Amino acid sequence: MRRGSIVALLGLALIAGGVATAVALVPTWLPEDASQEAGRIAFTFWFVIAICIFIFAIVAAVMVYAVLRFRVQEDDFEDGPPIHGHTGLEITWTIIPFILVTSIAIVSAIVLSRNDAQAKDTLRVDVTAQQFTFTFSYPDAGNVTSPVLMLPKGRSVELYMRSLDVIHSVFVPQFSQKEDVVPGLVTQLHITPTRLGTFPLECTELCGLGHSLMRSQAVVMEPAAFDSWLKKQGKTAAPPSSTTTSTTSSTTTTSPSAAGLSVFNANGCSSCHTLSAANATGKVGPDLDNLVAYAKKANQPLEAFVHDSIVDPNAYIQPGYQKNVMPGTFGQSLTKSQLDAVVAFLVQSAQQSGNK
Numbered sequence: 001m002r003r004g005s006i007v008a009l010l011g012l013a014l015i016a017g018g019v020a021t022a023v024a025l026v027p028t029w030l031p032e033d034a035s036q037e038a039g040r041i042a043f044t045f046w047f048v049i050a051i052c053i054f055i056f057a058i059v060a061a062v063m064v065y066a067v068l069r070f071r072v073q074e075d076d077f078e079d080g081p082p083i084h085g086h087t088g089l090e091i092t093w094t095i096i097p098f099i100l101v102t103s104i105a106i107v108s109a110i111v112l113s114r115n116d117a118q119a120k121d122t123l124r125v126d127v128t129a130q131q132f133t134f135t136f137s138y139p140d141a142g143n144v145t146s147p148v149l150m151l152p153k154g155r156s157v158e159l160y161m162r163s164l165d166v167i168h169s170v171f172v173p174q175f176s177q178k179e180d181v182v183p184g185l186v187t188q189l190h191i192t193p194t195r196l197g198t199f200p201l202e203c204t205e206l207c208g209l210g211h212s213l214m215r216s217q218a219v220v221m222e223p224a225a226f227d228s229w230l231k232k233q234g235k236t237a238a239p240p241s242s243t244t245t246s247t248t249s250s251t252t253t254t255s256p257s258a259a260g261l262s263v264f265n266a267n268g269c270s271s272c273h274t275l276s277a278a279n280a281t282g283k284v285g286p287d288l289d290n291l292v293a294y295a296k297k298a299n300q301p302l303e304a305f306v307h308d309s310i311v312d313p314n315a316y317i318q319p320g321y322q323k324n325v326m327p328g329t330f331g332q333s334l335t336k337s338q339l340d341a342v343v344a345f346l347v348q349s350a351q352q353s354g355n356k
């Protein structure tokens with residue numbers, strides 16, 4: 001090859017590689033890492049991207065060069081020269097990709113095994129997914145439960161995940177990991193948070209009409225703050241209410257309506273229902289401030305109507321709404337006292353708003 005052609009090819013490769021590098025680096029493609037695992041995954045990601053840019057630069061340079069340099073002349077009807085391969089070139093373009101692909105496999109294997117490695121003092125969190133809500137519980141702390149995933153910074157945490165109905169998937173973008181939650185299986189996910197903050201935790205497996213509402217949060221706290229949070233939850237025993245409602249429930253700590261309110265919040269009822277007593281504004285299901293009128297229309301006593309609607313939502317469908325949207329699993333997932341509390345709470349607040 002002439003020297004001029006080599007210089008032209010190199011120049012084109014540098015331009016193509018430069019453009020591709022700018023596209024990779026200038027926009028912010030990934031959220032800022034918040035866990036050790038995310039850092040390793042990001043490393044693998046950029047390692048693969050660097051290899052891709054290298055290959056892209058070579059291919060783009062040769063292609064552009066060939067288009068310009070070997071463009072057919074007008075009124076040239078000759079056949080091209082007969083070429084029968086080039087052993088040296090073929091060996092090169094087999095060995096280089098082989099080395100690159102093998103190195104990706106090795107890096108990925110190391111990252112995967114490190115990401116799954118638990119520390120000795122790993123914290124266990126049980127995750128229950130159901131249409132359309134997550135519940136997190138801490139078996140080492142007397143099964144404290146929370147609608148939000150609370151995590152201590154710097155500690156190794158293992159999630160043990162179960163589904164009560166269909167396939168869901170847990171995803172926190174800042175942790176860079178996704179894991180399916182499959183009925184009949186216990187799937188696991190290991191996280192070591194490195195950054196304080198509140199991050200979105202969402203379901204990333206289309207799981208029904210309420211899928212887009214199946215969102216929670218991962219809150220990473222200082223270990224001391226986390227420990228005192230756990231202790232406080234252990235004392236009050238009732239499932240903690242989310243941060244938005246703690247102000248309302250703290251004034252009436254032990255009354256039945258506070259227990260009912262926290263069941264209502266912890267089970268995602270507020271994402272589908274409007275209820276002024278809970279500051280809930282969901283629009284997927286009927287407005288629960290009108291329960292008195294609904295019970296009358298259904299020709300049932302209020303309390304029985306509310307109870308049956310929660311345990312067996314399909315038994316009576318409110319006109320204008322669909323079957324199988326409200327989860328049918330509350331009959332099993334709520335304890336009897338939780339169920340009684342939420343029924344009493346709904347009956348009470350319905351009567352109050354009915355009297356207004």
Ligand SMILES: [Cu+2]
Binds near residue numbers: 132167205207
């Ligand atoms: Cu889901």
